[in-house]
Amino acid sequence: MRRAVVLSLAILAVAGGCKKKELTPNLNLENKVAVRPVTLFFEGPEMLLVRETRNVALPENPAGALSVVARELLKGSSNAGVPRIFPRDTVIRSAFLLPDGTAFIDLGGNTLSQGWGTGSHEELMAVYSVVQTVTTNFPEAKRVRILVNDEPAETLAGHVNLSRALLPSAAYVAH
Amino acid sequence: MTRSLSVIAIALASAVLLLAQAPTPAPPNPASQATLRAPSGDKAITIAHQNNQTYFAADEVIAGLGGSVTHDGNGFKASLNNTVAAFGTDSRFGVVKDDLIEMPIPPVTIDNRPFVPWQFFQGFLIRSSNLDATWDPATRILQIHPAQTAAVGVTVSVANVQGISKVVLTLTAPADYTIVKEPGAYTVRFKNPIRAPYVEQTHEDAYVAKTSFIGQDLRIQLTAPDVVGDAYRLENPFRIVLDLRKGAAVAPGTPQPLNSTRPIEAPGIHTIVIDPGHGGKEVGAIGPGGLMEKDATLALCRKLAVALEAKLKTRVVLTRNDDTVVPLDQRTAIANQYHADLFLSVHMNAAIVKGAHGAETYFLSLDASDKLAEKAAEVENASKNSAAPAASSDLKLMLWDLAQQEYLNESSRLAQAVQEEMNRITGVQSRGVKQAPFKVLVGATMPAALVEVAFITNPDEEGKIKSDAFQKTVVDALTTAVERYKVDYETRIGVAQPAPAAPTTTAPAPAAPTTTTTTKPATRTGT
Numbered sequence: 265m266r267r268a269v270v271l272s273l274a275i276l277a278v279a280g281g282c283k284k285k286e287l288t289p290n291l292n293l294e295n296k297v298a299v300r301p302v303t304l305f306f307e308g309p310e311m312l313l314v315r316e317t318r319n320v321a322l323p324e325n326p327a328g329a330l331s332v333v334a335r336e337l338l339k340g341s342s343n344a345g346v347p348r349i350f351p352r353d354t355v356i357r358s359a360f361l362l363p364d365g366t367a368f369i370d371l372g373g374n375t376l377s378q379g380w381g382t383g384s385h386e387e388l389m390a391v392y393s394v395v396q397t398v399t400t401n402f403p404e405a406k407r408v409r410i411l412v413n414d415e416p417a418e419t420l421a422g423h424v425n426l427s428r429a430l431l432p433s434a435a436y437v438a439h
Numbered sequence: 440m441t442r443s444l445s446v447i448a449i450a451l452a453s454a455v456l457l458l459a460q461a462p463t464p465a466p467p468n469p470a471s472q473a474t475l476r477a478p479s480g481d482k483a484i485t486i487a488h489q490n491n492q493t494y495f496a497a498d499e500v501i502a503g504l505g506g507s508v509t510h511d512g513n514g515f516k517a518s519l520n521n522t523v524a525a526f527g528t529d530s531r532f533g534v535v536k537d538d539l540i541e542m543p544i545p546p547v548t549i550d551n552r553p554f555v556p557w558q559f560f561q562g563f564l565i566r567s568s569n570l571d572a573t574w575d576p577a578t579r580i581l582q583i584h585p586a587q588t589a590a591v592g593v594t595v596s597v598a599n600v601q602g603i604s605k606v607v608l609t610l611t612a613p614a615d616y617t618i619v620k621e622p623g624a625y626t627v628r629f630k631n632p633i634r635a636p637y638v639e640q641t642h643e644d645a646y647v648a649k650t651s652f653i654g655q656d657l658r659i660q661l662t663a664p665d666v667v668g669d670a671y672r673l674e675n676p677f678r679i680v681l682d683l684r685k686g687a688a689v690a691p692g693t694p695q696p697l698n699s700t701r702p703i704e705a706p707g708i709h710t711i712v713i714d715p716g717h718g719g720k721e722v723g724a725i726g727p728g729g730l731m732e733k734d735a736t737l738a739l740c741r742k743l744a745v746a747l748e749a750k751l752k753t754r755v756v757l758t759r760n761d762d763t764v765v766p767l768d769q770r771t772a773i774a775n776q777y778h779a780d781l782f783l784s785v786h787m788n789a790a791i792v793k794g795a796h797g798a799e800t801y802f803l804s805l806d807a808s809d810k811l812a813e814k815a816a817e818v819e820n821a822s823k824n825s826a827a828p829a830a831s832s833d834l835k836l837m838l839w840d841l842a843q844q845e846y847l848n849e850s851s852r853l854a855q856a857v858q859e860e861m862n863r864i865t866g867v868q869s870r871g872v873k874q875a876p877f878k879v880l881v882g883a884t885m886p887a888a889l890v891e892v893a894f895i896t897n898p899d900e901e902g903k904i905k906s907d908a909f910q911k912t913v914v915d916a917l918t919t920a921v922e923r924y925k926v927d928y929e930t931r932i933g934v935a936q937p938a939p940a941a942p943t944t945t946a947p948a949p950a951a952p953t954t955t956t957t958t959k960p961a962t963r964t965g966t
Binding site for chain 1: 873
């Protein structure tokens, strides 16, 4: 059964670990942006994920940075020869992090919404490009749960089980 | 850490304000009184009504149980026994631990106070206090009681799979029941109280007209008097399944043993389930020449089934034998239903990297489930250390996820045999045995593997996949692999035969039940 998840609920769960005083932020400080290197994972010629480091302007707070990094991943590699993993119309709807270390990445886009027709290898590369990117850049993120259109998804394309959060796996990364 | 979390919360809370575009429902009519009947005694609570729905003042109920509800500007947090549930007015789902609380309707606020459907308390209390809640609108009593005496929750799904209407009753805990055949209906009669999800529901189904709950009965009204069915149950989670079909004849496209006889239930490999990947609108990968994965896998698997039956004299079942959608968990459920000794899912691969070629064989990875296994153990231990029921619904769900883990060693051997035989095929380069968290392998209670025969996205391999000669080569390789595994397995368990022999005993096909009492299903022993 598909069950809707509204992001604010997870936000509330995050807020559960906060002191009341800190809920009235100095937005200028919290929205401070700095250019920092991020590590993104794309599929390399050996059909494994390879790292690509890129300088990106990131909010200093991880909550804001998480979605920025995820969106940077979907832009694809800066090397034009590296093909795009996700369907071109895929978008990051939102991203958030729970106090227990579970990062949620909510994907959207026409192709994923209507059923992505691809094989298990490509689906594995897509899913783990997200998992590796998130857990590499945000040490507090221990595992990643992928949603589609704000809801739990069984798979992206009929193979990789997304009904639970996924741990990073070196098996999909070139060394 | 607190600092960083607060920063996350602030940023996300800002985002939510931007995202919150749903119209705010009109506030309900406030205020009438009801009774909270808790173990500590009765308390008056406030309820409200809107659109024939009843809402309960969450702060009063939770306070009545010794907890509290706070409002942090974005939504609400209910705290009880060191467990926090978060909920808001824009969703009918709450979050507790890493799970969801499902409500039929979203909560509302009245004067900034949260009012929730009573099902919120059900979901929260079972996770925080091993309590359950029941609302009786006639007496206006919200009863809080220990979960172990709670009624078993039932959900119903009806789906037509390959010409069979499957009525699946998923229960929150095992239950005793009897199935009674009546003219034009089946009645599932539970021996203990159940929690019905609805009173009556109609279905747009070939054989199921409507389902209705009356007391402890679920009546399944059929569309015709000659609809008959088989009933069985599945574990982890506990489910009662009725396969309904027309008359005595088997519906076209039904996954049926190709062998008309049924081997005896003895140690060894007697039943093999072959799963052609994808199907129906789930086309899978598409080759540059337009070949669809769903068609390629079905054509190959039909031939594989014939070859396996002929060579190994085993019963072979296809999870689909036509171009239809079969849900992933249904595929393994079919294998479990047939008490299969081996499950092989057949796919065609896809890659964006040009020139990708070769076969890959997978079995289920453990790493994606480590936390789950730990959590299942924790829940199980907690249950043992308390008066809680031995198998909570959470644990049941986890155990379903863990079902394949008992067979991983055998699955690895099977995958290795498959990959080695695929390696022998000329022109197909090995990409090795791998592990991955594939959904279709999760619930299988037998050795299970998934083979990616070739890359359909590679024009050369797409051309091969279309050819009868290549298909025969692959069928031969997979048949040999299964035979190798069968001989190896049966040798290790001491029942190896010098050569595969035809079954010597047959069992009658299951008949439509007139009255069926629950029995413990046959289970495989892990190896």
